[in-house]
Amino acid sequence: MATSATSDQLLVVIDPVARRTDGESVRIAKDVLGAGAAGTKVCLPDGPEEFARALVRRGSRRPVVIGDDRALVRAVGLLHRQRELADCALSLVPVGSALSLARSLGVPTGAVAAARAVLDGAERWMDLLVDDSDGVVLGTLRIPPVGGVTPLREVAADGAGHPWLRTCRSFVRTLVPARPSGIVSAPEAGPARLRVEVDGETLVDLGQPVEGVSVVPGVSGAARVEVRPASVGAEASPLSAEGRTVTVSGAHFRYRADAVVSGPVRTRTWVVREAAWGLVLPAR
Template identity: 80%
Template sequence: MAEVATSATSDQLLVVIDPVARRTDGESVRIAKDVLSAGAASTKVCLPDGPEEFARALGRRGSRRPVVIGDDRALVRAVALLHRQRELAACALSVVPVGTALGLAGSLGLPTGAVAAARAVLDGAERRLDLLVDDSDGVVLGAVGIPSVPVREGPAGEGAAAPVRPWLRTCQSLVRTLAASRPARTTAAAGGGPARLRVEIDGTTLVDLHQPVEGVSVTPGAGGVAEVVVRPVSVGAAASPLTATGRTVTVSGAHFRYRADAVVSGPVRTRTWVVHEGAWGLTLPG
């Protein structure tokens, strides 16, 4: 993480309110909007209904400083959009965290109360932060986790199964019975993640395919390097984690899924992340 670069100004703001924030906590959205409108010389408010309108609003910001009101996904979406537009380096982003998923925002130093976060937008300072960029041009603000944490299915319309017909229930019951009779798999495989991976940091192998692992984490560290932690599968006594730092991290092996910030991606056979030092600016409390 780099030092504070410049003081944030509160003259002209483009406030983009994520639709999820409006649905989950309209009162916090209203409070934040009122504080921002009272403290800025000029405030333009956008209420996008989806990702495409969200992208258009950011793209048409002109000279206004963008302020996103939303959760971790909205924060990551804004950074990813500015990165793809190659405008991230020149744009200081401000965020008022609102919603249920705010762990990333808090870890970056953003206040999670509407009033405090809005005041930080007006009175805070821009801090340059490191960014992980993968070989598919995806961005990571906080951390990569392999294997990914299993995602629960939501209510109807959000990943839940459709109504099941009686004949299908019979088939599903038979499949579950057969599955229960199979031998148990290793811990890593049963968790849905890879059992064996090759992890390379700056071209040097930290762990190879012969060593089963429980998990791998990659986090932007300080000074333009990533911090890598590999947790080997232990037999008997607990195995010590393997740690390393470097600018380029490549993970390969059997098909695996990974969680980057709030998003699960994959399966892939290989993925490379490169640290971009001071690649983006975030307004934080002074």
């Protein structure tokens, strides 16, 4: 579902990681937005609390986030928890290194093209996965989390300027052997024993080890679920289903929702919210 983005009054929230990683793209986006909108208010939050405060106090302005996938997920999650997600569509100018979600959603990754889409694009309303702890999934949910360990250099970038975090990192370095790349690699994941239920029907049970589970919001209020059984001899065919409610349970497991790794948990349920959030994308 797509509608025109109507308000010319913009609230531009610039994620601090974007300012540090690519200040030139941030400057270009600000210039394009400032020249094309009737009124632009720019916020430069120093952390998640100020980021949240800026969005909550946006008034009638259209929110525009300049940042990466994590900034977009943070904004959607905040508006969902405030029960304000249906009140406005978000706009995103992708800046940073983690942009795979933005690309998959159809957001241009160039600063000029993305800023012009904010000004001239249309609102597209999409399904959202919401879990029983009020977490959100915009793109793909994966179990076990593929690439699920955050590099220490990313943690350092997110926490620059916070003495307490520098102290924590120093302590961690005394416990974790240094690696040439400065990254703590993900542990190798073996087959997991999980029960996956879709709309109350068991797709796979604890007796069948699985290599992985993926859940993606589909269309018309249904999620696409795929389970890859662990192969014994001949390669096992993936199991798939669609439904509004997906429950995963079993031994403690972690999961990657978009750019964020969560867990461990013993059970988690995700429910599809149809056309629950809007994003301004280039007009077709």
